[in-house]
Amino acid sequence: MRVPLSWLQDYVPLQNIDPLDLAHRLTMAGLETTFEQGGSQYWNKVIVGQIVSIEKHPNADRLQLATVDTGDQRVTVVCGAPNIEVGQKIAYAQLGARLLNAKTGETVELTAAKIRGVESAGMICSELELGLSSNHHGILVLPEESSVGSPINEILDSSDAFEIEITANRGDCLSVLGVAHEVAAIIGAQVTEPNLEYEEVSPSVEECINVIVEDPQLCQRYACTLTKGIKVEDSPEWLQKKLRDSGHRPINNVVDITNFVMLEYGQPLHAFDYDQILESTLIVRTANSGETFTSLDGALHELKPPMLMITDPQRSIGIAGVMGGLNSEMTKSTKNVLLESATFNGINTRRTASTLKLRTEASLRFEKGLNPELAERALKRATALIHSIAGGEVRKGIYDVFPGKKDPLQIQFSLNSLQKILGTSYPSSQVEQVLNSLGFVYTKMDDLNLKIQPPYWRTDIEIEEDIVEEIARAIGYDSIPDIPLAGLVPQPLNQPIRILREKVKDLLVSLGLQETISHSLVSGQNLESINTPMESVIRTENPMSREQEFLRASLIPELLRATSEALKHPPNSVAFFETGRSFKKQKNDLPTEDEMAVGVLAGIRSHSFWEDTQETYDFFDAKGIIEAIFANLGVQVDYIPSKNSAVKIGHSAELFIDGTQVGMIGEINPLSINKFNLPTSAVVIFELNLSQITQFLPEQKSFFVPFSRYPAAIRDLALVVKSEISAEQIETVIRKEAFVTRVSLFDLYEGGSLSPGEKSLAFRVEVQSSEGTLTTEQLDAIFSKILQMLAQETGAVTRT
Incomplete structure (x- = not known):
C-alpha cells in the first residue's frame, strides 16, 4: 500500500515529524514500512519559467525552439513536447540539475547539448523528469499564479510516500485512514475524519431502484445511492494528484472518486450508469x-x-467485488449514476478473481475481509464528493439491503490484563489516549474496567487480548521493561528417546558413518522389497503420488537404494546411517511408531590414498560398531543367530537385551543384493530399535574405575568347539574370570584338520591385577581356570 505523505497529512498532523523515524516506528508497531522520497530529490536547480516565444527548429520538423524567461535572463530551449504554448508557466531545469531519464529510469546530470545543430540551454520538464509520475508525453504546465524564477519546490507538493507491507489480518491498512489511525496512536494525535454530509432531494432512492440479494451468505450487505444530472469530465487537479501519487491513473471524475474513496476508506465502490440498468432493478x-x-x-x-x-433482469453488468461490465460503464454521456457499496464474501471473491485471472484493487480488499459497517460511511463520502465535483441532485436516503445486521461487538477489558499479559502496566490516561487514536469507542465501568467497541473498519479485534496487543503496539514494544524470570526455572522435559537418538547419531558419526535422510512416505514397491506383510502397512488417505502412498515399515530399503546410487561412483565405499520412525498397524489399537537407527557398510573397507587394499566390509565391521555403541551406553547385549531371510545365515545375528529383541545385524544375501541393484556382494546392515533400548539404559550413566598401576599380561587362546557354539558364548565364559579386562576374537577357522561340525576360534585375552604384577604361576592358574570353565560349559578344548 502506497500512502502519500501529503495525503496522510490531511487527516493527522505531521509537522516536525521525521518521516524516516515515523516509518521505523510503524515497522516496530507491526506494519513493515519504508519511506520513499518523491520528486523533491530531483528539484535542485529547477525553477519556474515562462515561455515567451516559440519558433520552428531549422533542422527538425518535430522540434521547436522555446524562449524561456527565468526571471533574470532569457534562454533558448529545444523542446519536442506537443503541448507547449506561449505564456505557459513551466518547470525549467537549469544546467547541472539532476533529472530522471525517461528511457533508463536513472538520474542524470543535465549538461549543455546541441540538438540538430542548435544548443539547448536547459530543459522544459515533464512530470516524469521531476519524479511526479510516469507521464512524459507532454510538459508540466504550472498554475498561472506561479512566480517566475521561484524554486519549483515552492509551487509543487512533493510526492513523498510510505510503502507499507500489509499482513493478512490488517486489511484496514489498505486505506489511508487506516494508516492515519496507526500514525495518530504512535505520535499521540487525533484523526480528522472526512465530511460525509451532502444535500438530498426527493424522491427517495428506494422509489427509483429495486435491489434483490439472492444469497446473503455471499453478499452480507448491499447499499447504493442515486445521483441524477451529473457531468462526467476530468477530475480537478487535487484529485488527480492524489491518485497519481498513490500510483493510480486518473480516468474521469466519477471513476476517480470511487478509486479515491477506496484508497481513503479501504471500501471498494462501483459506479453504474443508472440509465443502462434495465427495469431499474439490480439482482445479486x-x-x-x-x-x-x-x-x-x-x-x-x-x-x-x-x-x-x-x-439486471436481462443481463449481467458486473462481477461482484472484482470488476464492472463494459455494458454499464461511465461515459461522457452518463447523466445519472448509481453508486454501489457492498460487502461481499472474501473467500468467494478471491476464488472468483483467481479463477478468472482478474485480481484487482477491489478484490484484494474484499478477500481480506471487510466490516459491513464500513460500506455506509464510504458510500456517503463518495456520494458527497460526486455531488460536490460532478454536480447533480442526490436522491434521498440510501437503499440498504442488510439482512445479517448485528449489534456492535462489546469487549470487556480490565486494565489489570496489561500487567497479566505484558508484565507491565500503563496509566489509564495513556491507555485511553491510545484507544481514542485507534478509533475504539469505550465506556468506563469503574476505575479498572472498560466496555470497548472496536472501530468499524477493524475486523481483527475480537477478544481482550487483541486490545492488549493494540495498546502495546501503539506505545511501543520497546517500552516493556526487561524483568528477570522469578521463581524456579522449569525442569526440562524428560525425552529419553530423543536423547538416545542424538547420542547414537553422534556415536555413529564419530565411528566414520555419514547420515542420510529419506522421506517417511514410501511406495508399495519399497515395502515389497523387504517382504513386509501388507496387513501391517498404513496407507495414506490421499496419496500425493504412488511413490508416497504408504508410511514406511522400515528404513532399510531407502538406505540400500541410497547405497546403490553411491556405489556407482568412486571411491566404491559406503558407510551410511539414518535415524527415524517406522510405522506398523496394530489390530484394535493405534499404530506403533518406533524410533529406529539403521546403518549400512558396503564396498571396500578402506579408501585411503596411501592404503592400497581391496578388503571389503564384513559382519565383524558392523559388529564392532554395535559393540562400541552399547559399550558407550553401558548396556550388555546378547547376539543370537538370525533366521531372517534377507541376510546370510551364519553371518548375521539378532540383538537381545534381557530377552527382548532390540535389533539385528548381518550381511545381505545375494537375492536382496539383486533386488536393490547393489554392485557389490560386500554389504552389511544393522538395525537398532531405539524405542526398545531406552527402557534398558542404566540410571547411572557413568562411573569411575581406578587405573591399575601394574602392567597387563596378554595371552592367546586357540579353541576348538562345535559349530553351533557362538563366539559370544565363549567370550561370556572367559569374562567370568575376575582378572580378565579385555577379550577380542581375532580368528575363525573351519575345515582342514578339523572334524566336520567343528570350528576353531582364537581369542586374545588381557588380564590385569590392581594389587600387583601377575607372576607366571598366577597367569598359568588363571588361564587353567578359564580352560576348565570353557570345557565344562561349552565343551571347548585347546587347539594343538
Missing part, C-alpha cells in the same frame, strides 16, 4: 454454468457457480 446472484461476461477491460470471461454477479 450466483453465475450460471457457462454464462459469459465482458468486463470493463474488454476481456470475455466464462463463469460458473458460485461466482457472484451483479445483474
